[in-house]
Amino acid sequence: MKPLIVANWKMNPVKAKEAEELFNSVKHGVKDIESAETVICPPFIYLPLLKGLTLGAQDSYWEEKGAYTGEVSIAMLKEMGCKYVIIGHSERRKYFNETDEMVNRKVKTTLEAELIPIICIGETGEEREMDKTESVLEKEIKQGLDGVDVSKIIIAYEPIWAIGTGNPCDIEEARRMKEIIQKMVSKNIRILYGGSAKANNAEGYLKQAGFDGLLVGGASLDPKEFIKIVNSN
Numbered sequence: 001m002k003p004l005i006v007a008n009w010k011m012n013p014v015k016a017k018e019a020e021e022l023f024n025s026v027k028h029g030v031k032d033i034e035s036a037e038t039v040i041c042p043p044f045i046y047l048p049l050l051k052g053l054t055l056g057a058q059d060s061y062w063e064e065k066g067a068y069t070g071e072v073s074i075a076m077l078k079e080m081g082c083k084y085v086i087i088g089h090s091e092r093r094k095y096f097n098e099t100d101e102m103v104n105r106k107v108k109t110t111l112e113a114e115l116i117p118i119i120c121i122g123e124t125g126e127e128r129e130m131d132k133t134e135s136v137l138e139k140e141i142k143q144g145l146d147g148v149d150v151s152k153i154i155i156a157y158e159p160i161w162a163i164g165t166g167n168p169c170d171i172e173e174a175r176r177m178k179e180i181i182q183k184m185v186s187k188n189i190r191i192l193y194g195g196s197a198k199a200n201n202a203e204g205y206l207k208q209a210g211f212d213g214l215l216v217g218g219a220s221l222d223p224k225e226f227i228k229i230v231n232s233n
């Protein structure tokens with residue numbers, strides 16, 4: 001399978017015109033790159049404007065419709081052409097109090113709608129220092145994936161201390177973590193790396209550490225850098 005390079009634009013850019021320009025630059029740059037699948041996850045409101053690359057969402061809600069002010073359902077995302085949905089990103093867990101139980105409901109409704117969930121797991125720096133990394137990941141996997149057919153999901157290992165810090169996880173350590181996660185899931189599923197992935201380290205995660213793709217935040221807002229990442233396999 002081709003590596004999956006997923007752009008998480010988070011709450012950027014502020015203007016729709018900038019979103020279209022960024023998308024079109026990426027689209028133009030990756031059009032001849034067949035060795036990877038590129039996915040763009042913009043803020044919800046830009047989804048209908050962006051055509052020509054695979055789209056994903058940064059979150060979803062588990063109910064299909066109704067009185068849930070501010071939420072966006074999987075049915076809506078499907079209609080907008082999304083193929084993937086990021087679920088349980090650490091920023092959702094931290095700022096919006098998302099729990100593993102909520103992650104679990106979101107994963108299930110995503111799969112029911114035949115979209116592909118990308119479930120983010122990862123430890124904080126403090127948890128790592130206290131030697132709790134494995135127990136944190138185990139809990140996120142056990143509770144987040146309870147009752148889920150794991151053969152249809154993707155996991156993103158995103159050490160929280162590496163996200164947006166410019167301090168990526170050491171390649172060898174990332175390789176070790178991938179093996180641990182694979183064992184915890186006990187199936188050969190796709191696992192992505194995320195956390196300060198850049199053009200200068202992407203190849204290491206894909207080739208040396210053996211990840212099946214990358215989840216890219218900050219660097220996905222710079223089309224040149226992002227195209228280099230897509231090209232790095």
Ligand code: PEP
Nearest residue numbers: 163164194195196217218
């Ligand atoms: C992310 O937010 O998923 C992420 C990996 O961000 P960054 O690449 O900026 O560390």
